[in-house]
Amino acid sequence: MIEVLPLAMVGGGPGSFIGPVHRMAAELDGRMRLVAGVFSSDPERSRAAAAAYAIDPTRVYPDYPTMFESERARADGVQVVSIATPNHLHLPIATAALASGVHVVSDKPATATLKEALALREAVRASDRVYALTYTYSGYPMIRRARDIVAAGELGPIRKIVVEYPQGWLSAAIERGGNRQAAWRVDPVQAGVGGCIGDIGVHAFHLAEYVSGERVSAFVADLRTMVPGRALDDDCNVLLRFAGGASGVLVASQVATGERNNLTLRIYGERKGLRWCHERADRLTLTTASGDTSVLHAGQGTDGAMFRLPPGHPEGFIEAFARIYADVAAAIAGKRELIGGVVPGIAAGVRSMRFVETAVAASHAGHGWTSFEEDAS
């Protein structure tokens, strides 16, 4: 019988978008089960969430230190924790979990600041537990396949990378109208130094490097605040240069009115181009110099193992998220090489935070080209 890992969650209480996603994703493939949690700093809200998750009330805790301590004492105590809080709590929770011997699946970004990310890296290195970051899009089968295609050299040397993450949901100041999702994201205390760049720009940044295998070596960032009264950026345009010689652009926005979540990646090599759009996540388009276009479909060909359904039966965001959880389960079971491989780990977290902080600083200073170093180990 497969082992079903007992899972805790911190955050993800009433009104949370990503909490339920973590729960559904963790349980989808039957390898983990949510059994404990601290779903809110407000005990009443926490209990309400627990009831909705059908969690045993005795395993709903007032705070995460208490949870990790109590669970450790149980034979069936949690082995993994999902962190679904605002960014500023990621570091202390992850550190406490690792110290308690609990594996960590953290929502992105890794932390609220680079300094925190570096501290977390120390904690991860000092631990033998798994630390994984849910850069969700890395869990889509066609993104994995795209990565393999690039790695196999099918595109030839990479020349250009265009990555875009357009959203429009913050085009009005809904944070002042009681929208909880908006409120913490535009608050520097909870979100950290990055607004749009930290919330979705990091997804775009990560995806570009994840699929292409190329590394950003310099950039010019133009981060703007379009909705008056916000302290953080809500719109970003970034010119990119890659160490391997490619040029690129990263466009992210939360004020692209009417856009939903159509993260789009295009990579052009000497021989072929590649295109993936989140709106049609089951497809991957390859373009050739001779002009004909190939469309690959999820569930066909080599990605069969990653797809749960026959071709033409769409899998979505939850399924992609679940791919990361399935990989984490496999990593816990021994395949540690998955972490930092197909599954983003702390290195991706540190690199993303460095990107966010460098971009914010450079943009505020009005700098032109800013070099972007690899993280020293």
Add this chain to the structure above:
Amino acid sequence: MIEVLPLAMVGGGPGSFIGPVHRMAAELDGRMRLVAGVFSSDPERSRAAAAAYAIDPTRVYPDYPTMFESERARADGVQVVSIATPNHLHLPIATAALASGVHVVSDKPATATLKEALALREAVRASDRVYALTYTYSGYPMIRRARDIVAAGELGPIRKIVVEYPQGWLSAAIERGGNRQAAWRVDPVQAGVGGCIGDIGVHAFHLAEYVSGERVSAFVADLRTMVPGRALDDDCNVLLRFAGGASGVLVASQVATGERNNLTLRIYGERKGLRWCHERADRLTLTTASGDTSVLHAGQGTDGAMFRLPPGHPEGFIEAFARIYADVAAAIAGKRELIGGVVPGIAAGVRSMRFVETAVAASHAGHGWTSFEEDAS
């Protein structure tokens, strides 16, 4: 705390496509949990499946009569069963479940023959348990929304309905190459009288009536067997007439080479037209006489309650399937009106089987227009 209903499954063993879908869908919203089953008639295969599902080995049974009897004796015995077997077993399993006081979620079609469907209708009527049929596509939020739009009269009187279900996976005789999915579907003993018409034509038939609210009153069916050696149809074209005056076409095929699963529905009324394609299930397109087109997106507007994620975060087949399970859970908890309302019940099952049998017979006889009656109660 929400109640989590203990669920059993019959069928869905190794190699099954739909068994794991039932499990994932049933558990997705946290209202049911798979705890027992008879996953195969082969005990070893059944145990292998149970291990993969992480089922307690003591709740894996050699046959479904034993299961229902044993579970009935437990305080925590199963309350619902998912039927994921070939069609010919649907009737006896469903009947046994109902007789044991277990609610039924059956894969489509209801049974292998109309006669069986009528017998099952008697059993359902004699029971106070819920009986639901997983006409999956009825669980998509945009299909529910389309249904509401039509019901509200937004399209005006309906004039034309075109429904298509093209697949290509049976364009070669893969049933002779060991494909288990193909093997039972082309076998009259397991599949019943309908091949393509019974496997996917019923989905198309159901969806057309489900969304439009119109009822087929006559048709001309042309069912063909394109791959030599098959006993059942693998390709169907049907002219439709609806009681309300609309005309229509139903096209289904398993030999449309290269097609995956792009079930498509178009309904044209006097004022507007409506289009939905499974390949872009999160969208619903409305066309107007003045020419401009509106595209509605899942997660926005009135369907918010049915969608689990923010707009632009695709939900797929599993999530649609799970919508039916969530509705079944609500029906079991008291909202019985959902069954036969938004959730297909035995009436839909009988009607679909009557359509299959009438179409098969009329096509074989080379008939022209064949009238299609409402089912007498």
Add this chain to the structure above:
Amino acid sequence: MIEVLPLAMVGGGPGSFIGPVHRMAAELDGRMRLVAGVFSSDPERSRAAAAAYAIDPTRVYPDYPTMFESERARADGVQVVSIATPNHLHLPIATAALASGVHVVSDKPATATLKEALALREAVRASDRVYALTYTYSGYPMIRRARDIVAAGELGPIRKIVVEYPQGWLSAAIERGGNRQAAWRVDPVQAGVGGCIGDIGVHAFHLAEYVSGERVSAFVADLRTMVPGRALDDDCNVLLRFAGGASGVLVASQVATGERNNLTLRIYGERKGLRWCHERADRLTLTTASGDTSVLHAGQGTDGAMFRLPPGHPEGFIEAFARIYADVAAAIAGKRELIGGVVPGIAAGVRSMRFVETAVAASHAGHGWTSFEEDAS
């Protein structure tokens, strides 16, 4: 210097859609020039049209017999005539032209009735002049390429053909509101026996046979009149059987509210499927049993000679129409084999009229399967 053929037009006066298209198409490639005409039976309207076309007023004639006679007397007299009138005038004009030694490019359908088409066939056979029918869609490069692909056997034996021509512009009775385009099309005197079937159903019928090379051998036609008060059909659904064993469906409608002109053809063979949509006329999609899809683009590969622009520079309806005119010019210059080959000629005209009349009669009679013979020579 290339020869520029002097061209006349009959019909195409003020308010005409297709008259200006014939003019633009004939002149696009610089091989013909409109110099004379009878643009309306109303002399004033005819003169107005001539002025808009910049035609020498002395070459605007009161009727076509006068025109053919007068032009014949000129050294630079017209050598070709475009017929852009309502259907009932096609036969007498074409006959008169041929009798005067003038080549004919006729708008479709060939005539208003089958009897007329057969008479026209006699006239064409008795003449050494070119007779071409503007089944426009046969002029699209990707349709020609699709035809070549099928002819080369790339799809394997053909199993299924689905052709659709959805329009919505007649979903209200605009013919009663002064719309001239609508008025003659719904009038049996001017349009002939077919409404939708004769106006656009013939395009679909012709295209299906033209690309597939298959021949319809039997059908069930369901022609309906959805807008009360019309004498002719405005909506058609037809089941098809082809002599080579394929099944098929033809769907055409003028009351598919909100549809513009998205003629769509799908052909499925044993090895591959093929799809073309008028809305993206520059593309041709090939689907394979292994699942990957290829998209071919106009201007690339073997169709380069048919496309006037580099790939990605869209050509449209006028350019497709012009392809037929270019071929007619080539046929006049000696390549007579083009007519009845890639360019539809009188045989296509007779066959289409037989289809229209047979379908109308069979539908009115409520017939089931009706056999459809090849035209005796």
Add this chain to the structure above:
Amino acid sequence: MIEVLPLAMVGGGPGSFIGPVHRMAAELDGRMRLVAGVFSSDPERSRAAAAAYAIDPTRVYPDYPTMFESERARADGVQVVSIATPNHLHLPIATAALASGVHVVSDKPATATLKEALALREAVRASDRVYALTYTYSGYPMIRRARDIVAAGELGPIRKIVVEYPQGWLSAAIERGGNRQAAWRVDPVQAGVGGCIGDIGVHAFHLAEYVSGERVSAFVADLRTMVPGRALDDDCNVLLRFAGGASGVLVASQVATGERNNLTLRIYGERKGLRWCHERADRLTLTTASGDTSVLHAGQGTDGAMFRLPPGHPEGFIEAFARIYADVAAAIAGKRELIGGVVPGIAAGVRSMRFVETAVAASHAGHGWTSFEEDAS
């Protein structure tokens, strides 16, 4: 009778892509006719082109000064000239034409350098003739409609503009393989200082300002040469800031392998977003904060006057080009306000050349933000 203006062409000889387009576009609406020309500097090639254009051999000239002089002496001499040469010849030809009283339709860019553009501006100002630049995309009906929609304030204050012009045809060094189109474009002598930026970047730049009504006030340009051995850029990424406060990005490339010509413009305002893609030029998409999307189709609504066909009958590149010629004919006939209004004139030419030169210089210098002034009059 409408007046048909006699037209000359310079350039556009054998192998030219744009010469035949100018001819087809000029003649499409029947307002101009090509009657004279200097199609190549090589007399034999020029005569060959003339024969293919069916030009009277006596009106094919060895050079443009001779042509303008000779034609001036004729009662039916040319009134308009199309300039379809490489960029370095635009200035002298345009100047000569204006000096001879001949209206000018010039292919873009205006000239090879900014200095030349300023000189041409003087010549245009000193003349009473029309000077128009074929920024082709400004001739698409849906681009005109988009411009009207923005001007009417429907989008609200503009926040973000993303314009992309991806091509892949120069991803290999085809200029060394005899491709004439490629050869002059990569040659600084014929093309001027800009490669990709001058060939297609200017289209993107012009379109962004043309539709949005916003003016670029600063930028960071990253122009690269990806194919070794080229003297000019073949890939461009540019961050944009607009005077009205919007941010933006311009991406253009000739080495985006497999891309054809999918010029794409997105404009986001406070209330709505707008999207247009050349691949589906007949459509305009409007997105709203509430989430629903509207798709407008050419030939419907207020753009009817600009579209020649019923909705759903695609018009393409030639038709868009012809819209500019039709407007030029109207301007010559008296509506001079069209030039510099919907039709790009010398001001657009000067501004584009300033953009090209400033971008090239700033990129070579590795500058960050570079301010971009309005042109002093």
